[in-house]
Amino acid sequence: MTGDLLLQAAVSGFLLGGVYGLVAGGLSLIFGVLRIINFAHGAVMMLAMYATYWLFTLLGVDPYLSILITGPAFFAFGMLVQRIVIEPNRFAAEHNQLLLTLGLALFLENLALVLWQGDFRTVRPAYAAASFVLADALVEVPRLIACAGAVVMALALFALLRLTDVGKAIRALSEEPEGAMLMGIDVRRIRAVAFGIGAACVAVAGALVAPFFYVAPDVGESFNIVAFVVVVLGGMGNFVGALAGGFIVGLAESLGATLLPGSLKQLVVFALFVLVLLFRPAGLFGGGHGR
Amino acid sequence: MSLLQVDGITKRFGGLTAVNRFRLDVSAGEIVGLIGPNGAGKTTVFHLLSGFHVPTGGDIRFKGVSVVGAKPHEICRRGLARTFQIVQPFVNLTALENVMVGAFNRTEDVAVARERAAEVLEFVGLGRRRDVPARQLTLSDRKRLEMARGLATGPELLLLDEVMSGLNPTEIETIIALIRRIHARGIALLIIEHVMRAIMALSQRIVVLHHGETIAEGPPDAVARDPRVIEAYLGSVP
Amino acid sequence: MAADAGAGLVLALLVVVPPFLPPYFLEILISMMLFGYLGAAWNILGGYAGQFSFGHAAYFGIGAYTSTLLFLRLGITPWLGMVAGGALAAAFGLFAGYLSFRYGLRGPYFSLVTLAFAEMLRVVAVNSKAVGASLGLVIPTRTPAPGDFVFAGKLPYYYVILAMAVGAVWITRRLETSKLGYSLRAIRENEDAAEAAGVDALGMKLRAMALSSFLTALGGTFYAQYFAYIDPTITFGPAVSIQGMLQAIVGGAGTALGPLLGSFVLTPISELSRAAIRGRAGVDVMLYGLVLMLVISFLPHGLMGALPRRPRRPQP
Numbered sequence: 150m151t152g153d154l155l156l157q158a159a160v161s162g163f164l165l166g167g168v169y170g171l172v173a174g175g176l177s178l179i180f181g182v183l184r185i186i187n188f189a190h191g192a193v194m195m196l197a198m199y200a201t202y203w204l205f206t207l208l209g210v211d212p213y214l215s216i217l218i219t220g221p222a223f224f225a226f227g228m229l230v231q232r233i234v235i236e237p238n239r240f241a242a243e244h245n246q247l248l249l250t251l252g253l254a255l256f257l258e259n260l261a262l263v264l265w266q267g268d269f270r271t272v273r274p275a276y277a278a279a280s281f282v283l284a285d286a287l288v289e290v291p292r293l294i295a296c297a298g299a300v301v302m303a304l305a306l307f308a309l310l311r312l313t314d315v316g317k318a319i320r321a322l323s324e325e326p327e328g329a330m331l332m333g334i335d336v337r338r339i340r341a342v343a344f345g346i347g348a349a350c351v352a353v354a355g356a357l358v359a360p361f362f363y364v365a366p367d368v369g370e371s372f373n374i375v376a377f378v379v380v381v382l383g384g385m386g387n388f389v390g391a392l393a394g395g396f397i398v399g400l401a402e403s404l405g406a407t408l409l410p411g412s413l414k415q416l417v418v419f420a421l422f423v424l425v426l427l428f429r430p431a432g433l434f435g436g437g438h439g440r
Numbered sequence: 441m442s443l444l445q446v447d448g449i450t451k452r453f454g455g456l457t458a459v460n461r462f463r464l465d466v467s468a469g470e471i472v473g474l475i476g477p478n479g480a481g482k483t484t485v486f487h488l489l490s491g492f493h494v495p496t497g498g499d500i501r502f503k504g505v506s507v508v509g510a511k512p513h514e515i516c517r518r519g520l521a522r523t524f525q526i527v528q529p530f531v532n533l534t535a536l537e538n539v540m541v542g543a544f545n546r547t548e549d550v551a552v553a554r555e556r557a558a559e560v561l562e563f564v565g566l567g568r569r570r571d572v573p574a575r576q577l578t579l580s581d582r583k584r585l586e587m588a589r590g591l592a593t594g595p596e597l598l599l600l601d602e603v604m605s606g607l608n609p610t611e612i613e614t615i616i617a618l619i620r621r622i623h624a625r626g627i628a629l630l631i632i633e634h635v636m637r638a639i640m641a642l643s644q645r646i647v648v649l650h651h652g653e654t655i656a657e658g659p660p661d662a663v664a665r666d667p668r669v670i671e672a673y674l675g676s677v678p
Numbered sequence: 679m680a681a682d683a684g685a686g687l688v689l690a691l692l693v694v695v696p697p698f699l700p701p702y703f704l705e706i707l708i709s710m711m712l713f714g715y716l717g718a719a720w721n722i723l724g725g726y727a728g729q730f731s732f733g734h735a736a737y738f739g740i741g742a743y744t745s746t747l748l749f750l751r752l753g754i755t756p757w758l759g760m761v762a763g764g765a766l767a768a769a770f771g772l773f774a775g776y777l778s779f780r781y782g783l784r785g786p787y788f789s790l791v792t793l794a795f796a797e798m799l800r801v802v803a804v805n806s807k808a809v810g811a812s813l814g815l816v817i818p819t820r821t822p823a824p825g826d827f828v829f830a831g832k833l834p835y836y837y838v839i840l841a842m843a844v845g846a847v848w849i850t851r852r853l854e855t856s857k858l859g860y861s862l863r864a865i866r867e868n869e870d871a872a873e874a875a876g877v878d879a880l881g882m883k884l885r886a887m888a889l890s891s892f893l894t895a896l897g898g899t900f901y902a903q904y905f906a907y908i909d910p911t912i913t914f915g916p917a918v919s920i921q922g923m924l925q926a927i928v929g930g931a932g933t934a935l936g937p938l939l940g941s942f943v944l945t946p947i948s949e950l951s952r953a954a955i956r957g958r959a960g961v962d963v964m965l966y967g968l969v970l971m972l973v974i975s976f977l978p979h980g981l982m983g984a985l986p987r988r989p990r991r992p993q994p
Contacts, residue, residue, distance in 0.1 A: 186786045238975055243785045244730045248927065249974045251732075255920070256967030262960030366960070374797070377790055411805040419794045419801070426791050427781040490874060516876035524874070530867035541864040544857050545876030553857070593876050 153285055158407040159400060160286045166399020167296030168354050170392035171303055172372055173379035175350030178306075181323035181386030182343035183235065184243075188250035191373030192257035193230075194351035195366060197223050198272075199261060201356045202364045205272045212272055212359045213294065219352045227348025228341040236340065254373075261366040272359040295357035302353050303392050306346070310388065319343055323386055375402070378422040384432025394433070441468045442504075443597050443628050444520075449488055449498030451481075451652075458484045459652040461498065464630075466597060471619075471629045473643030473660070475636075477673055481652040482632045483525050486599050489630075490522045491515045503596070516545055521595035523586045525602050525632075529574035535561060535585055536570040542592030557592055564588045564618055580611040584618065597628040604635045612638060640664065648672065685935055689844065696836055704832045708904065710945040711839040712897060716918070717925030717937025718846035719893035724923065725931030726850075726859065727886040728866025732789040733796030734894050734922050736774070737767035739803065739914035741895025742902040746815050749826070756827035760899040764892040771891030772884055779880050784869070793916070800914035814909025817902060827903045835904045842900065843938060846893060850934040853889075862886055866932070894922065917963075924966055928973050930982025939981050944969065 172194065179187045200219050204210040210218070230253070238249055279290035310316035318339050321329040330336050351372075362368065379398050383390030398418060405417030425433070446464040450457065459481045466472050474482050487493040489500060491512040500507050507515050521542075530538050539557035540550075547553050561567050564584045569577060577585060583603050590598055600619070604612050616638055623629060623642075633639040639646065640660040648656040648663055650672040656663050663669055696704055716738070724730050744766050745759030754762075774795045778788055804812045822830035829835055853859040861882045864872035869879050902908045912918065929940025947969065948962035955961045977984050 186790070234971060234975075241974065241978065244728075244789065245974050245978060247730070247786045247789060249971055251920075252967045252970030252974065254967070256964055256971065259960035259964035259967060263955070263958045263964055267959065381790075412801055413805050415801045416798055419798045422794045423777075423791055423798075426783060426787055426794075427777060430781075430783075430787065492870070492874075511878075511880075512870075512873035513876050513878045516874060521876075522874055524871065528868050528871035530864050530871065532867055533863060537860065537863075541860055541872065541877060542875040544860060548857055550855060550857060550860075553860075589875055 154407055155404065156286045158403040160283075160288060161292060162399045162401075162403020162406075163396055164288075164292040164296040164399070165358075165403070166396035167299040168358055168395070169372075169375050169379055169399050170395025171299040171350055171354045171357075173376045173383065173391040173395050174303055174306065174388050175347035175354075176376045177380045177383065177386055177388050177391040178319070178343055178350075179347040180380065181388070182319055183231075183239075183340055185235065185246045185250060186377070187344075187347065188247060188373070189230075189253040189257060190347065190351060190376055191369030191371070192254045192261075193223065193227070193348050193369070194355045194372050195261060195364075195369030196226075196257060197348075197352035197355035198359055198362070198364045198368060199265065200352075201359045202270055202272050205274070205359075206270075211274055212356050213298070216298075216353050216356045219356055220349050223352035224345040224349040227345035230348070231341045231344035235344065236337065239340075254369075258366050258369065265366070267366060270364040272364065274360055277360045289361065291360040295361070298357045299354060300392075302350070306350070307388065315339070315342060319346075374422075375418060378418055378425075381422060381425050381430070382433055387432060390432055397433075442466075443468050443470075443502065444489070444630075445499075445501040446485075446489070447499040447501065449485075449495040449500060451484055451488055451493060452496045457652055459488065459495075462649070462652070462654060464647060464654075466628055466630055468596065469623070469626055469628055471623055471631065471642055471644050473639040473646040474630060474632045474649060475634070475639060475646060475663075476649035476655075480649040480672075482649050483601055484652075485649070486522055486601055486632065489515075489599060490520065516593050516595075519594065519596040520599070521590035521593045521597070522599035523583075523590055523601050523603060525605075527579070527582045527586050529577070529582050529585055531575040532573060534571050534573055535566055535577065535581075535588075538574055538585055539588045539592045542589040545593035557588075560588045560592045563591070563621070565614070579606055580614070583607070583615065587618065587622075591622065591627075595627060597630065598622065600629060600631045600633075602632055602634060604633060604638055616642065692840060697833060701832060704836055706945060706949055708832065708836050708839055710941050711836070711843045712900065712904075713921050713925050713945060714938040714941030715839060715843040715846050715900075716894060716897050716922035717929065717940055718843065718850055718934075719890055719897060720922040721890075721926040721931060721933075721937050722850065722853065722893070723883075723886045723890035725926050725933070725936065726853065726866065727862040727883055729883060729886070730785075730789045730923070731792040731890075731919070732916075732923070733792030733794070733919055734890070735914050735916065735918040736792070736796040736799050737771060737891040737894040738898040738901070738918050738922075739796075739799060739908075739910065740767040740770055741898025742908045742913045743803065743809055743815070743898075744895070745899040746817060746902045746908060747809065749817065750815065755825055756899055756903055757825075760827075760896050763899050764895040767895030767898075768888040768892040771887045775884050775887035776880075779883050793919070796914055796916070796919060800910050803910035803914055810909070812910065814907060814912075815902075817906040817908075819903075819906045827899075835900075839900055839904075842896065847934050847938060849889075849893070854934060858882060858885060863932070920966075924970060926980075928969060928980055930980030933980070933982040936980055936982045943981065 176187055176190050197219050201212050201215050204215045205212055234253060238246060276290055280287055310320055318334045321334060322339050375398060379394040380391055383394030401421060402414055402418050406414035442465055444466040446462060448461040448463055450461055451459040462485060476482055488495050491510050494509055502518055502520055536557055539560055540553045543553040543556040561570050564587055566581060566584055569581060604615055612635060619642055643660055646660050646663045647654055648669050655668045655672060656666045696707060720734050741763035744763035745756045748754040748759040748762060749756050778791050783791055803809055819828045822828055861877045864877055865879050865882060873879050925940035925944060926937040928944055930936030947965055951961045951965050
């Protein structure tokens, strides 16, 4: 019986892990190019989830289809935020840049609170409750789609990074900032693009989880912490590592929820975070930028 | 009296051997020059001596006691001070406060530290700048500030890492004179330098490093004529 | 310094005027002093040593829960419980600090790990029936008992927190002119260069952590006694961590008066914004976020950095 429960938890957790990987991938990309830990990552995801909610509730747009709108919109939003808030401070001390994104996070989260208050809202299209059984485990369709969508998006990004000029510029800037500048890469534009891509990642992730999550001003916070854990686990700046790390954390969190009472499952995630930071700061897979 | 005994230290970074069985002896009151082409491993040697890197192999003995694995501040306590190749002042502190930090190496008392720092600043010629925030100091002043900070720690051996780089000829003369004054106080010096005339003039003995290994050692004029040294710097001898 | 004279005047007003203020204003002053105090405590590790903790709520919560539990379960007066809480918080701070510093965590990584520690304590507290779980703990304050840190009316609480805030500033001043103070600032500026100059970076940072966490915990006890109710989400939550940090950064991290100056500016902003837009939670924090972004962008040394400085006397 416990075996069934664990299997169930593993499946659910693994599927959500895909989304974690996408969210973390965006964060990792931002870190790789801009060398900042974007504290406002979760807040942007929250905003995207609200956008998904309003599109669904007011205009009847299916959450997955709304990605076609929110994806590009938040990409632009991300570029704008980077240009206005972050770029002017790119020479500030590291801890100041962290505080900057913290300020942004506080601002956005509470803006949402002021505008839309703290009530939980939900996005429940017709298929929200659909599920099927696969080898003794219940698979919820929205979760499955979310995971698949996240993986597709991640693959698309991977292709972008490997095959397009923009992607190569991003990788160049991540690995060799000075060399990239000397090569004539428009560094300012790439920085804005990187942040935009990060925002697009969470926008897509937000739309993917909307059918089985809740929408509220604080929903971003839990994804924020998880994203940090995943990124550190996968290696700061290691995009593929982030994806793998997402699945690991999703699993760990879900199994933790099965084995630990109450909300103690969060301890698993935090403990993992602390342990990796202390002992493997370059990430489980290396290739990260360490401390 | 032997102050520093470096016994065949090696430093590997992954697959790269930066320093290979490097040997060095420095006696009290000596001035030894350490030269070599860029990338020879000179600064790595300094990092190893001052505790910022741990040697992969070999031993370093300062005043008879092994300092391998000791933290930089412990090594400083024992009497080995250093400057950095890229100068590292405490930019938001004044020149005096910068040097006071070093002076605290020898005292717990703030007033004593302040007095000692003021004295050292005078000694290096920065007395007039004592209340200037370090960020407002010129490069030449910052170099002297860093030397002052090192001197305030009361060292018996001072490691100078390219203190003359980026300075104009007048400034270089000032530093050379300062180094002589430091030497006159009985402090031993190990100097990395690219300004050849300076290091030739100052050093009693020169060690030449190339690809992490010593390729020559001896009095300045002997080393200057050594074909292996010339080849290391200029490529093969015609 | 002109700032000192101004501070002296303000202090005099803060002592003399409050008995004549209506309760609403007294409440605001108490908040102001408490946040300023927390800022000053954070400042020792953050502003002077340059280690930006995002998880000081851990110590606040330890202080609040320790004194409250000792009071409720063993009848020990919170005046003593306060010290016990401080000691426990310092011990936890040394533990967390040692792990973090020993393994070389600096900058943002240190900030994140401190956040993680605070969150872990929060989760444990929420899930522990022994400490009241998510319902928290209530402190009976119906009958005043000064010996038990229970006062009638708000005024006595005000003077207690005022004394604590002044004490914190005084401790910071003493720190500034001590060897520890110079060492910490050197570490903040450049830890490697400080080590090379003989500064035991690990030892000094731990000292700063112990002092900072001890003081923060005392603030937790005050909070518990004043509000007579604590719960894990508030006392161990990120809001408390951010509050302390914010006062110091806006006012001027690394200065003795900065945190209180920051509090003098931020608390009225918070109050006014909440009064102006009633019924909508979050306006004040939204403004905090905006202020933080503005300060980082335009006044990186905080408000103290914007004040005209008396030029240092050149040497004769």
